[in-house]
Amino acid sequence: MANFYTEVPELKFQLNNPMMERICELKERGYEDKDKFDYAPQDYADAMDSYDKVLEITGEITGEIINPNAEGVDEEGPHCANGRVEYASGTRQNLDAMVKAGLNGMTMPRRFGGLNFPITPYTMCAEIVAAADAGFGNIWSLQDCIETLYEFGNEDQHSRFIPRICAGETMSMDLTEPDAGSDLQSVMLKATFDEKENCWRLNGVKRFITNGDADLHLVLARSEEGTRDGRGLSMFIYDKREGGVDVRRIENKLGIHGSPTCELVYKNAKAELCGDRKLGLIKYVMALMNGARLGIAAQSVGLSQAAYNEGLAYAKDRKQFSKAIIEFPAVYDMLAIMKAKLDAGRALLYQTSRYVDVYKALDDISRERKLTPEERQEQKKYSKLADAFTPLAKGMNSEYANQNAYDCIQIHGGSGFMLEYACQRIYRDARITSIYEGTTQLQTVAAIRYVTNGSYAATLRDYETIPCSEEMQPLMDRLKEMTNKFEAATNATKEAANQELLDFVARRLYEMAAVCVMSHLLIQDATKAPELFAKSAVVYLNYAEAEVEKHFNFIRKFKVEELDNYRIFSFPTGISN
Numbered sequence: 319m320a321n322f323y324t325e326v327p328e329l330k331f332q333l334n335n336p337m338m339e340r341i342c343e344l345k346e347r348g349y350e351d352k353d354k355f356d357y358a359p360q361d362y363a364d365a366m367d368s369y370d371k372v373l374e375i376t377g378e379i380t381g382e383i384i385n386p387n388a389e390g391v392d393e394e395g396p397h398c399a400n401g402r403v404e405y406a407s408g409t410r411q412n413l414d415a416m417v418k419a420g421l422n423g424m425t426m427p428r429r430f431g432g433l434n435f436p437i438t439p440y441t442m443c444a445e446i447v448a449a450a451d452a453g454f455g456n457i458w459s460l461q462d463c464i465e466t467l468y469e470f471g472n473e474d475q476h477s478r479f480i481p482r483i484c485a486g487e488t489m490s491m492d493l494t495e496p497d498a499g500s501d502l503q504s505v506m507l508k509a510t511f512d513e514k515e516n517c518w519r520l521n522g523v524k525r526f527i528t529n530g531d532a533d534l535h536l537v538l539a540r541s542e543e544g545t546r547d548g549r550g551l552s553m554f555i556y557d558k559r560e561g562g563v564d565v566r567r568i569e570n571k572l573g574i575h576g577s578p579t580c581e582l583v584y585k586n587a588k589a590e591l592c593g594d595r596k597l598g599l600i601k602y603v604m605a606l607m608n609g610a611r612l613g614i615a616a617q618s619v620g621l622s623q624a625a626y627n628e629g630l631a632y633a634k635d636r637k638q639f640s641k642a643i644i645e646f647p648a649v650y651d652m653l654a655i656m657k658a659k660l661d662a663g664r665a666l667l668y669q670t671s672r673y674v675d676v677y678k679a680l681d682d683i684s685r686e687r688k689l690t691p692e693e694r695q696e697q698k699k700y701s702k703l704a705d706a707f708t709p710l711a712k713g714m715n716s717e718y719a720n721q722n723a724y725d726c727i728q729i730h731g732g733s734g735f736m737l738e739y740a741c742q743r744i745y746r747d748a749r750i751t752s753i754y755e756g757t758t759q760l761q762t763v764a765a766i767r768y769v770t771n772g773s774y775a776a777t778l779r780d781y782e783t784i785p786c787s788e789e790m791q792p793l794m795d796r797l798k799e800m801t802n803k804f805e806a807a808t809n810a811t812k813e814a815a816n817q818e819l820l821d822f823v824a825r826r827l828y829e830m831a832a833v834c835v836m837s838h839l840l841i842q843d844a845t846k847a848p849e850l851f852a853k854s855a856v857v858y859l860n861y862a863e864a865e866v867e868k869h870f871n872f873i874r875k876f877k878v879e880e881l882d883n884y885r886i887f888s889f890p891t892g893i894s895n
Contacts, residue, residue: 323377530580
């Protein structure tokens with residue numbers, strides 16, 4: 319039987335990271351639930367065994383149900399009828415299987431019907447599901463919107479809404495509007511307070527809403543009349559049971575066909591405030607988006623795995639000139655780089671998720687009691703690391719997913735252009751990952767301050783102090799030189815004291831930081847498990863070194879006055895047309 323967890327030993331390796339002991343201790347509050355719930359872990363070993371078993375169940379469902387349904391779901395897609403979404407038949411089967419297995423509300427406390435899992439094993443489940451069907455992954459993984467409601471909602475809202483998600487209901491986050499894409503400050507969906515009914519009413523249109531006919535919605539709306547910026551926006555909870563929202567249409571998309579992307583019309587829809595007024599964008603959406611970006615990073619790694627699997631299988635089977643094409647250097651070079659990007663991206667994903675786990679658990683504890691000075695310091699440290707690493711994980715993994723999907727089709731040759739091969743679906747599904755929940759350009763904007771303030775460089779120098787194996791030491795020596803070049807390029811840009819220049823080279827600096835981070839993580843992994851990662855570490859460092867060299871030479875030689883050659887709007891009319 320196919321199992322998308324047990325067939326990928328790299329996942330179990332990432333699960334069994336030394337940081338998990340601290341994460342479990344914090345999440346389980348010293349295992350205080352062991353006498354309250356039969357399924358609560360007794361200790362660390364018991365907790366890890368529980369995560370492993372749930373991951374195995376998820377792997378079995380994805381291998382035996384979700385993956386076989388993927389092509390049919392891609393072809394059928396969801397339908398819109400009478401203002402409601404009807405899922406494809408395969409999607410309904412997928413959801414039914416996941417709900418019956420108790421795989422909803424995984425990170426929520428047991429008192430609400432959840433499993434109280436840390437974010438790391440949940441993220442692994444999201445990766446596994448995405449490897450089978452990225453479109454279905456969108457529907458299932460949007461349950462993590464409940465994290466935001468749990469963090470910022472009140473106890474009454476917790477008791478009413480969280481058990482429903484744990485029982486299998488779905489969620490959406492309604493942010494984007496026709497005239498407000500990435501610029502969420504421009505959101506104009508109107509929220510007015512109904513004094514008579516003691517509730518809020520929402521009116522307006524939302525667009526590009528993933529799983530837009532979900533049971534529960536977190537909605538960004540303008541609560542402060544006369545405002546036009548982020549300070550006038552609040553977060554609301556809309557319950558589909560109350561009515562007032564119709565699906566105008568389902569967007570006709572390039573990929574992720576199983577996931578309904580909806581245009582929604584709010585007509586005096588009843589809603590309730592989540593948290594405090596005016597903090598919808600400034601605080602709550604930022605938290606929501608960081609969680610969503612980690613989810614897209616997981617989806618991207620799943621797609622990278624799927625692309626690699628398809629490319630590898632085809633290369634082993636396809637013969638040309640009397641031998642399998644995997645024996646040709648041009649092909650095995652592509653496959654090796656695909657695997658190296660997959661391993662490096664996965665290492666970054668789970669390092670990020672572990673950072674998130676620590677600070678989120680301490681945040682949660684701080685709502686129950688005062689943190690000790692040591693805990694506050696730990697919280698601050700990991701919150702900063704999570705904030706710095708999230709845009710790297712989302713941006714780089716989404717780019718790698720697209721690159722791996724492209725190379726997968728290239729390995730297939732003409733067959734890859736035919737619809738009967740899965741690689742074309744993976745290619746189409748991957749394309750959105752570098753766009754939604756913030757484009758790669760926006761991930762660069764989020765990350766660049768950690769370049770200029772030296773945070774990435776400091777982390778890289780910290781990583782240099784971690785011992786590596788004798789076999790990995792030559793790679794470490796080369797990596798130190800790569801970091802030197804990253805710092806030199808950063809300093810040269812800062813010394814120019816030109817904001818436009820910084821914005822112009824930001825993507826290059828971002829990528830230099832990212833590949834250096836991933837090289838370190840892969841060397842660390844290869845030191846612990848050379849049988850899994852040693853070859854990828856060599857391949858990836860060769861790739862990363864070339865990327866750093868490319869960007870370093872560009873920045874070193876670039877002159878500010880050359881910017882005019884790149885300003886398309888200043889080109890002669892004939893060229894721009």
